[in-house]
Amino acid sequence: xxxxxxxxxxxxxxxxxxxxxxxxxxxxxxxxxxxxxxxxxxxxxxxxxxxxxxxxxxxxxxxxxxxxxxxxxxxxxxxxxxxxxxxxxxxxxxxxxxxxxxxxxxxxxxxxxxxxxxxxxxxxxxxxxxxxxxxxxxxxxxxxxxxxxxxxxxxxxxxxxxxxxxxxxxxxxxxxxxxxxxxxxxxxxxxxxxxxxxxxxxxxxxxxxxxxxxxxxxxxxxxxxxxxxxxxxxxxxxxxxxxxxxxxxxxxxxxxxxxxxxxxxxxxxxxxxxxxxxxxxx
Amino acid sequence: xxxxxxxxxxxxxxxxxxxxxxxxxxxxxxxxxxxxxxxxxxxxxxxxxxxxxxxxxxxxxxxxxxxxxxxxxxxxxxxxxxxxxxxxxxxxxxxxxxxxxxxxxxxxxxxxxxxxxxxxxxxxxxxxxxxxxxxxxxxxxxxxxxxxxxxxxxxxxxxxxxxxxxxxxxxxxxxxxxxxxxxxxxxxxxxxxxxxxxxxxxxxxxxxxxxxxxxxxxxxxxxxxxxxxxxxxxxxxxxxxxxxxxxxxxxxxxxxxxxxxxxxxxxxxxxxxxxxxxxxxx
Numbered sequence: 001x002x003x004x005x006x007x008x009x010x011x012x013x014x015x016x017x018x019x020x021x022x023x024x025x026x027x028x029x030x031x032x033x034x035x036x037x038x039x040x041x042x043x044x045x046x047x048x049x050x051x052x053x054x055x056x057x058x059x060x061x062x063x064x065x066x067x068x069x070x071x072x073x074x075x076x077x078x079x080x081x082x083x084x085x086x087x088x089x090x091x092x093x094x095x096x097x098x099x100x101x102x103x104x105x106x107x108x109x110x111x112x113x114x115x116x117x118x119x120x121x122x123x124x125x126x127x128x129x130x131x132x133x134x135x136x137x138x139x140x141x142x143x144x145x146x147x148x149x150x151x152x153x154x155x156x157x158x159x160x161x162x163x164x165x166x167x168x169x170x171x172x173x174x175x176x177x178x179x180x181x182x183x184x185x186x187x188x189x190x191x192x193x194x195x196x197x198x199x200x201x202x203x204x205x206x207x208x209x210x211x212x213x214x215x216x217x218x219x220x221x222x223x224x225x226x227x228x229x230x231x232x233x234x235x236x237x238x239x240x241x242x243x244x245x246x247x248x249x250x251x252x253x254x255x256x257x258x259x260x261x262x263x264x265x266x267x268x269x270x271x272x273x274x275x276x277x278x279x280x281x282x
Numbered sequence: 283x284x285x286x287x288x289x290x291x292x293x294x295x296x297x298x299x300x301x302x303x304x305x306x307x308x309x310x311x312x313x314x315x316x317x318x319x320x321x322x323x324x325x326x327x328x329x330x331x332x333x334x335x336x337x338x339x340x341x342x343x344x345x346x347x348x349x350x351x352x353x354x355x356x357x358x359x360x361x362x363x364x365x366x367x368x369x370x371x372x373x374x375x376x377x378x379x380x381x382x383x384x385x386x387x388x389x390x391x392x393x394x395x396x397x398x399x400x401x402x403x404x405x406x407x408x409x410x411x412x413x414x415x416x417x418x419x420x421x422x423x424x425x426x427x428x429x430x431x432x433x434x435x436x437x438x439x440x441x442x443x444x445x446x447x448x449x450x451x452x453x454x455x456x457x458x459x460x461x462x463x464x465x466x467x468x469x470x471x472x473x474x475x476x477x478x479x480x481x482x483x484x485x486x487x488x489x490x491x492x493x494x495x496x497x498x499x500x501x502x503x504x505x506x507x508x509x510x511x512x513x514x515x516x517x518x519x520x521x522x523x524x525x526x527x528x529x530x531x532x533x534x535x536x537x538x539x540x541x542x543x544x545x546x547x548x549x550x551x552x553x554x555x556x557x558x559x560x561x562x563x564x
């Protein structure tokens with residue numbers, strides 16, 4: 001048995017290929033148009049929230065760029081077989097997992113910045129928080145990559161374990177800080193901050209689990225099934241942790257803008273019984 | 283022994299190929315999204331700093347364009363071997379170093395303009411400074427190129443040496459002018475100006491060193507190892523000297539805007555009236 005088989009899946013059934021292919025396309029559409037929505041809507045929020053919104057747009061844009069690359073690379077790595085229903089054999093072009101790591105290296109620090117920006121911390125406090133979190137995120141991703149491309153389970157676990165230390169530190173600090181920030185928030189956004197907190201823990205945990213599939217081993221997790229599930233896990237977690245997360249941040253920023261400056265209070269929705277009006281209209 | 287071998291590396295191992303490939307992709311993402319961030323954020327600074335911010339965005343945009351070209355060219359020059367792990371042989375398509383020189387010819391004068399713009403010089407002084415620096419930058423790049431594509435060490439050193447005279451002149455003038463400008467700056471940005479000064483000297487020196495690798499010669503610097511290290515050096519120095527540099531300039535512009543015009547002082551706004559309103563609404 002070749003060790004390479006642990007990393008390079010030798011062929012994908014036609015249905016597995018199209019599942020991954022369609023998911024990648026879904027991620028591109030989600031990221032690209034969330035980015036465009038946020039760029040186009042930054043003036044809907046007060047100036048002090050615009051940097052957070054632009055950074056959220058940039059996160060989705062960077063992800064869209066990398067998923068374009070991943071999509072094209074996937075097509076080149078697993079070209080169609082002789083017939084429509086034939087398996088797609090691995091070509092001489094590697095399926096390059098590095099795109100994800102380069103993406104995360106750029107987007108995770110930005111995600112942390114956009115999240116800290118809605119915590120309503122004094123400037124010095126948010127700066128000292130980011131001075132801890134951003135280097136930890138670089139460590140987390142830099143240490144994870146040698147494990148991702150490792151052929152042996154031991155190497156994968158070693159680097160994965162080191163990376164997990166940084167991961168746990170970030171998730172713990174972010175969870176604690178988001179919890180502390182709830183009481184500083186206007187009641188209208190406290191629920192959304194709690195939702196960010198839940199999303200952060202629930203979605204971020206998808207990544208180490210997907211990373212571990214080859215370690216679980218067996219004919220499913222060690223082979224084609226694990227590959228497909230890992231790509232699907234990373235893709236769906238990316239949509240939720242970047243695009244959906246950014247839209248919650250945008251929502252928080254619009255509500256706070258309306259509360260703080262009547263120029264942004266369209267329809268008096270946020271300060272009065274907006275939802276009651278919607279209900280009676282419906 | 284063919285002299286050509288000194289310039290055209292005949293093949294790259296799979297791991298060297300993917301290191302360079304992934305670095306080029308990282309540069310594209312960094313440049314493209316720094317450019318978009320700056321375009322989207324120009325209204326965060328006072329009107330008098332917006333030209334410097336747009337020029338910084340343009341520098342990153344031009345670099346993104348050239349790295350798209352370099353990325354595609356690299357793929358065409360070193361196509362995959364028979365298997366994923368096989369070396370990538372040089373094809374009939376040259377790896378075109380001219381893209382970098384065209385890029386620098388356009389971006390270095392713009393980098394000088396954006397840096398002079400934050401020096402707080404009287405208009406006539408900054409104009410006369412640019413009248414010296416911009417032609418020197420054209421000389422530096424125009425003289426370097428014949429050396430870069432030269433097959434012989436003598437030719438490389440001759441043109442490289444002439445180019446270095448212009449290089450030293452620019453670095454000396456910029457270092458001196460940035461130092462003189464520190465005392466004219468508000469205390470809040472003096473540290474950032476000093477950081478620009480350090481970045482300018484430290485990062486710009488990467489270029490002549492990378493240029494000299496083939497001159498160092500030997501099996502490493504004269505061959506594949508030197509090629510990979512040169513591409514890596516140029517790529518990382520480009521990210522720092524253009525994208526990271528632009529973000530420091532943006533930071534200087536936002537701080538000075540806030541100091542000079544309260545409409546741009548978002549922190550002050552956030553810590554006083556804004557948060558008071560939030561608290562009372564809550």
